[in-house]
Amino acid sequence: MKFETIKLKHTIIPVKEIRKKSKEFYNIIKNRRSIREFKSQSFNDNIIKNSILAAGSAPNGANLQPWHFVVIKSKKIKKEIRNAAEKEEKKFYNKIAPRAWLDALKPLGTDSDKKFLEEAPILIVIFEKKFSIKKNIKIKNYYVKESVGIATGILISCLHYAGLCMLTHTPSPMTFLNKILKRPSSEKPFVILVVGFPEENCKIPKFATKKKSIKQISTWL
Numbered sequence: 001m002k003f004e005t006i007k008l009k010h011t012i013i014p015v016k017e018i019r020k021k022s023k024e025f026y027n028i029i030k031n032r033r034s035i036r037e038f039k040s041q042s043f044n045d046n047i048i049k050n051s052i053l054a055a056g057s058a059p060n061g062a063n064l065q066p067w068h069f070v071v072i073k074s075k076k077i078k079k080e081i082r083n084a085a086e087k088e089e090k091k092f093y094n095k096i097a098p099r100a101w102l103d104a105l106k107p108l109g110t111d112s113d114k115k116f117l118e119e120a121p122i123l124i125v126i127f128e129k130k131f132s133i134k135k136n137i138k139i140k141n142y143y144v145k146e147s148v149g150i151a152t153g154i155l156i157s158c159l160h161y162a163g164l165c166m167l168t169h170t171p172s173p174m175t176f177l178n179k180i181l182k183r184p185s186s187e188k189p190f191v192i193l194v195v196g197f198p199e200e201n202c203k204i205p206k207f208a209t210k211k212k213s214i215k216q217i218s219t220w221l
């Protein structure tokens, strides 16, 4: 099959330099932590735009780019999201969640209070697009969850690298987000990314700082 090609833009640098850069990146990314106490301090929109563009460059199934990012700055919408999320989370913590799940969450100290959804300056809701519509034709997307997961990882890495803090929040279920944000039923909320600066004396669970060793997370053959 014939397809159009263009020359790859890639500069090969010395391996010593590659090794140094990989260590530099690890030293930056290992300090990323989920936070739950945010300042209201806002920041330039271009930081979010650049990070979304970085996310949009992610590898993805058949380059169909099955994602949509909704950026929320509106106090009114943030309040609506908080109210709806807390309603679901109260049900989750008090009725739905199995004992084992609640036990796994214990060291994080989380509960149904989601004040960060109103306090943080920016919420980014990432949607998975199950299919797209082009000229009235339904186009199925492939490997949607994998693609959106990778894009979200790049978004988080870019925001952290740039100097911001975040929480990946997933109230369960999240269907209320389609209604509040007026997104079509072909889209499914993936995560809410709560973005901003940490509150003065922001505390994090010590448990979250304990990461597995290279031996535990990899096999070399």
Ligand SMILES: Cc1cc2nc3c(=O)[nH]c(=O)nc-3n(C[C@H](O)[C@H](O)[C@H](O)COP(=O)(O)O)c2cc1C
Pocket (backbone or CB within 6 Å): 032, 033, 034, 035, 036, 108, 110, 167, 168, 169, 170, 171, 191, 208, 209
């Ligand atoms: C898919 C996903 C969903 C998450 N949902 C929540 C959530 O709803 N509430 C919360 O407080 N943290 C949530 N987290 C954050 C995790 O608790 C956190 O990433 C984990 O404890 C490790 O801590 P760290 O991010 O500081 O390394 C979520 C993380 C992921 C990846």
